[in-house]
Amino acid sequence: MNAVAYADTVLEAIKFAKELEIPVLNMHMAEGVHFTLPDKKVYLFDEYEERYMAYLKKFRDVCDKAIRGNNIKICIENTDGYKNYMLDGIKLLLENSSRLIHMHIHDAKGEKNHLVLGSGEINLKERFKVAKDNGCRCVIETKTVDALEKSVEYLKTHELI
Known part of the structure; x- marks a missing residue:
């Protein structure tokens, strides 16, 4: 994944979020390029973590500057798991919050x-x-409308909403 293209895409999303008053942008942490060897996968962001972290800090700061004065939050999608360099990156991104x-x-x-x-x-x-406890909003993720309706009913009957 081209880092400049990724950053440009996020900055474009911030621009639209400002215009449309969208309060939350949700992004995935990119695993980046990897090579499959006979016994393991080697991730370039892992091999060059110092460079990855420096770029991620610049990315965070550019996004902060683009958002400044607006009530927009960029959130990181929770996924099946994170590589160690991604966890370090998330900590870096959350230094301001x-x-x-x-x-x-x-x-x-x-x-x-x-x-x-x-x-x-x-x-x-x-x-x-x-x-x-954190005053956070939740999005119910399902694959079908029927599953969403059943999930909402579950929340109501179990007094979770």
């Missing part, structure tokens, strides 16, 4: 994600408590 403000919530069981709430193994009561 310690608040959880937005999260995507779904249920999961084993390898299956985005299940109807209440049909998997995730402790939803605990997750919603974290959200409530």
Whole structure:
């Protein structure tokens, strides 16, 4: 992934967010280029973490400058897992803020994600408590309208909303 193109895309999204008064932009942490060797995958961001972190700091600062004076938050998508360099990057990005403000919530069981709430193994009561304690908004992630409707019904019947 071209880092300049990624940054330009985020800056363009910030521009639109300002114009349309969109309060939250959600992004994924890019794994970057990797090479598959016989015994492992080698990620360039991991091999050149110092350079990665320096660029990520510049990216954060450019985004902060672009957002300044507007109530826009950039959030990092929670995924199945992060590489160590990504975790370090998230810490760097959060140096200016310690608040959880937005999260995507779904249920999961084993390898299956985005299940109807209440049909998997995730402790939803605990997750919603974290959200409530932090004053954060939640987006229910499902794959179908039916699953979304069932999830909302689950939240109502279990008094989670």
